[in-house]
Amino acid sequence: MCQAVSLNPIIRGWASYYRVSDAGTVGDFARLDRITYLRLRRWAKRQTGSINQGHQKYWHTIGDNHWVFITKPDSNGLKLLSHIEFHSSVNDYVKVRGDKSPYDGDNIYWSLRLSNHPDLPTTKRKLLKQQKGRCMGCGLNFLEGDLLEIDHINPISCGGKKEWKNLQLLHRHCHDIKTLF
Ligand SMILES: [Zn+2]
Incomplete structure (x- = not known):
């Protein structure tokens, strides 16, 4: 499960980057989550012998989300971030700039x-x-x-x-x- 540890900074970096640019659309974020899922599914299948067993072992339901890639089947586990949870509207982008965050455009x-x-x-x-x-x-x-x-x-x-x-x-x-x- 070191995947979650090594992937999270990449997902966070990519998603924060697109969040503050206006290039990100919901479609792009969802597409990357899909690619991430397919790669993990292939890995999980290799680990367990079948896609079904892989799903059962590595994906769990947390709250409303039935597809959380997480180390333990409860909220104490280390969870893989998804791109989509970083998505925000263009309005948020303007607000971030206004707040003089590190990403203030300088x-x-x-x-x-x-x-x-x-x-x-x-x-x-x-x-x-x-x-x-x-x-x-x-x-x-x-x-x-x-x-x-x-x-x-x-x-x-x-x-x-x-x-x-x-x-x-x-x-x-x-x-x-x-x-x-
Ligand atoms: Zn670039």
């Missing part, structure tokens, strides 16, 4: 802060500066709290080289999308 401030961040590996810091704080996947500025990943523009599996000019920095969710399609 992109340049956050990008610069990130590019000087001592915890960030040198390659990521250099790429961040070279890309002027922008993700090469979606074109948006990176924000505090975003998960950043180094990508080979031309994948190694397609003959791409491990050299500087073949590297780019992407949001983790932009990287996932690139590798999926």
Whole structure:
């Protein structure tokens, strides 16, 4: 069940990111939950031998929701977050901006802060500066709290080289999308 522990920060990152952009629609959030579910179902089937047993072992009813992926069949268990629970309307987005949260739209401030961040590996810091704080996947500025990943523009599996000019920095969710399609 380490899936819940390692997936939750990714889901939270992706969903918070789209929550404060106006790009997220209910459809996108639901689609990602569906993809997550299908992958977990495949994993659960491998663990237990059948889809049914997998469902019985790993998904439980918590409140009104019959499909909670959780370590224990009660609310004390560690629960996998769903994308959809982060969805909010465009009105909320405006409100978040008005409240001067870290996601108040001051992109340049956050990008610069990130590019000087001592915890960030040198390659990521250099790429961040070279890309002027922008993700090469979606074109948006990176924000505090975003998960950043180094990508080979031309994948190694397609003959791409491990050299500087073949590297780019992407949001983790932009990287996932690139590798999926
Ligand atoms: Zn991106």
